[in-house]
Amino acid sequence: MIDNSELKLRRDKIRALMEKRDIDAALITCNVNLLYTVGRIVSGYLYLPVDAPAHFFMKRSHMPEGNRIHALRKPEQISGMLDAMGIAAPRRLMLEADELSHTDYLRLAACFPQAKIENATPLIRQARSIKTHYEIELFRRSGIMHAWAYGRIPSAYRPGMTDRDLSIEVERVMRQEGCLGIFRTFGQSMEIFMGSLLTGDNAGIPSPYDFALGGEGLDPSLPVGANGTPLRAGQTVMVDMGGNFFGYLSDMSRTFTIGQVSQKVIDAHSVCLEIEEEMMYHAAPGTVCETLYDNALRLAEQHGFADRFMGTARHAGFVGHGIGLEINEPPVLAPRMKQELEEGMVFAFEPKIIMPGVGPVGIENSWLVTSDGVERLTPGAGTMVPLG
């Protein structure tokens, strides 16, 4: 069970950013932000003053009332309840404007008619982007469990399977090893079941979603990932599942081969490993995100794979992304991203190349930014693993 000092540490990280912007209080109600600040998914509102203890106002009484935990029916009660406790009304209040629906935002803003409203989302995402020791430990455990589950993939393979068949078995293995299954994303540009398994030319089919690789999917209602392609000799298979074991999404991809693949495929995979190694040597606090992308693209170009790097018909505009309670957090390792890495950030790095007629090759691991470099959170070799 998460203890109060950890929660206070997280809230204080948000408070420090509020103070810089002269914000008096935050009202937090979106699921992942409550998970971050309260330590579990709850239904209600956390009122977080910049310089005083937080109060939680609970809807649907699913927890006992207690110290600074109050039951309510509707958010319109909050300001009166604060007033009754002698807590001054906020002059500048922040609400989760990038996450709340417009209707919910207006409703909450109307509960504090005297307050100027600011956007809480970028501040909370910034606070969340620097992980605490506790969060890092959960990520380390998640990475180990994720890698352990991937180790079982070869024994889940049977000749004659389609990509869908193998995906179902990999999902089961992930679940058996403790993956909660749910895959949380920020915004609505990404939807996926547990992750993707791609082989052959399906890997190059563009998806409407903002994932590194696409895939046609099995139905127009979820056009991403496996599409029923048979797994045949000469193909590669990339497994890219979200590793949600404790709420934190570790991200990891491994390439598998069926039968013999050509030297060119082996070379392309080696280029991805080289790109990862290059990142390992450069990434540290202060590294500018775009340089990691630029270095990756330059290496892909030098080896003649630029047109297949991160897609064929369409190329993903990034080579890595921050991870945490959601799969798409800051920072983004992409062109023109001037943000610098900071100690405590966790990101996924996923150089991938698509080989026409064969499938995707490459690697993805999750990385922690340490005081002087990066630490890998998802263990295990990056070499291609034969199936069958």
Next chain:
Amino acid sequence: MIDNSELKLRRDKIRALMEKRDIDAALITCNVNLLYTVGRIVSGYLYLPVDAPAHFFMKRSHMPEGNRIHALRKPEQISGMLDAMGIAAPRRLMLEADELSHTDYLRLAACFPQAKIENATPLIRQARSIKTHYEIELFRRSGIMHAWAYGRIPSAYRPGMTDRDLSIEVERVMRQEGCLGIFRTFGQSMEIFMGSLLTGDNAGIPSPYDFALGGEGLDPSLPVGANGTPLRAGQTVMVDMGGNFFGYLSDMSRTFTIGQVSQKVIDAHSVCLEIEEEMMYHAAPGTVCETLYDNALRLAEQHGFADRFMGTARHAGFVGHGIGLEINEPPVLAPRMKQELEEGMVFAFEPKIIMPGVGPVGIENSWLVTSDGVERLTPGAGTMVPLG
């Protein structure tokens, strides 16, 4: 593949509601609403005038441009592109205010500075609540596949399993039978993986989510469903998975027994079947939703199960809910709901009783409102099924 006449029918249902409110055009961009009006998940904006053909503005060129399909980079281009096509600017435009983030809403509204903005969400949800013949056919197929998968549950059971173990096997069976896995909800009051499997006293543990039953879950980051309870003789197990085979969420629960259960448990289950039968006789176009809830609660009371009906520590405030592309659509079968059933609506009806120390009993099926009654979409007996 969905044809254009079906899509035009759906858009015309929305247009008819727009016309009543004197709205000139809708700008639709949220995933499920695009799935409804474009026939697949796409990335972009559907501009839907009340009295002229729709245009789709596509981000991330993942589809070929074509007749009324235009590529763009950002929504600020839309009004200029409409103008260039000689399409008049809207006076009253509707945006998905209950679904768009506040930030996205403001951005889109600013693209049409001369327009008065209305809320599109209730209108589109109302249009979506009356299913077309095509959608009904998908629901019928979904219900059959859902029931077929449930038929395999007894053979997935092994003595010594926990609720989590069996849930993983049921998830696999659902996926093997074609379930896409993803579980779409409206708003942020519900999050779940594929569904829930509840046994013993875990079934009565309140969850922060708005599901009929709760469960502690396996982690504070997803407090719903199975919690690792061993499956032992004398317990009941309720399986309630979302059946997303074609984008439409059929909803179905069945009760399983392990070893012998008491006569009182059997009686409680029979009461749920009686409540369902009562609903079958009353539900038809014109039936007021609250009466179906009131009848259900009255029967539970008459048989002495009121305190265990739809929960113990906390009681769900409904006995059924509309289903479609999301699990929580109109209508809601709940107290004070004066809405009347209409032909073409599809809803889940789920009378459930929790037996302390044993687990949940009851039933859930998906129902179509026909011209003179209801048609069951999820076939198969409602009797309790022994495991092992």
